[in-house]
Amino acid sequence: QQPVQSPQAVILREGEDAVINCSSSKALYSVHWYRQKHGEAPIFLMILLKGGEQKGHDKISASFNEKKQQSSLYLTASQLSYSGTYFCGTGGSNYKLTFGKGTLLTVNP
Amino acid sequence: DVKVTQSSRYLVKRTGEKVFLECVQDMDHENMFWYRQDPGLGLRLIYFSYDVKMKEKGDIPEGYSVSREKKERFSLILESASTNQTSMYLCASKSSTGELFFGEGSRLTVL
Numbered sequence: 001q002q003p004v005q006s007p008q009a010v011i012l013r014e015g016e017d018a019v020i021n022c023s024s025s026k027a028l029y030s031v032h033w034y035r036q037k038h039g040e041a042p043i044f045l046m047i048l049l050k051g052g053e054q055k056g057h058d059k060i061s062a063s064f065n066e067k068k069q070q071s072s073l074y075l076t077a078s079q080l081s082y083s084g085t086y087f088c089g090t091g092g093s094n095y096k097l098t099f100g101k102g103t104l105l106t107v108n109p
Numbered sequence: 110d111v112k113v114t115q116s117s118r119y120l121v122k123r124t125g126e127k128v129f130l131e132c133v134q135d136m137d138h139e140n141m142f143w144y145r146q147d148p149g150l151g152l153r154l155i156y157f158s159y160d161v162k163m164k165e166k167g168d169i170p171e172g173y174s175v176s177r178e179k180k181e182r183f184s185l186i187l188e189s190a191s192t193n194q195t196s197m198y199l200c201a202s203k204s205s206t207g208e209l210f211f212g213e214g215s216r217l218t219v220l
Contacts, residue, residue, distance in 0.1 A: 030207060032209065043211075044209060049207075087151060089209075095140050099151050099154070101150060101151035
């Protein structure tokens with residue numbers, strides 16, 4: 001079953017912040033975040049493992065609340081290059097990795 | 110750099126034809142995946158494999174089968190293509206750190 005992402009779409013001006021949420025009805029062992037630009041393959045952003053850790057990558061960070069089976073991706077001081085579709089992927093106890101429907105992020109000048 | 114190569118970027122097939130989509134990775138990854146991507150539906154998992162000759166159904170396996178005879182190659186097979194299988198197909202392999210590397214995708218049109 002696909003994790004649920006919200007919002008479905010968000011429009012920002014350059015420099016604004018955004019949060020993308022991901023929730024699952026199943027127990028999670030890992031949460032993965034990817035960004036895909038139009039016509040290109042998804043690119044890895046980060047992976048969070050069971051344990052409630054938070055990771056950061058430049059001005060993009062994420063949290064993982066395993067009790068609530070939720071993860072959030074935080075984009076601060078957005079740049080034009082952040083535009084794209086963001087996918088969260090959730091991993092269970094086996095090797096399966098299931099992605100959500102995506103969140104379309106548009107950053108305007 | 111890790112490279113995941115999908116043999117065909119664009120294919121046009123007729124209903125009922127057998128279709129093979131090939132995916133090759135060059136980093137000795139054990140786990141490989143096939144997803145299909147449709148507008149508004151995100152990436153949906155068709156099949157995955159965690160070792161040679163080992164395969165597991167994903168969320169939408171109906172109408173598909175897979176083959177993993179060698180570690181570097183993971184093939185997706187449509188035994189009898191139907192129009193509702195028109196889609197973008199993405200192959201990925203997973204590193205030991207959990208990162209997925211995707212291929213460029215194969216856009217299949219079934220007429």
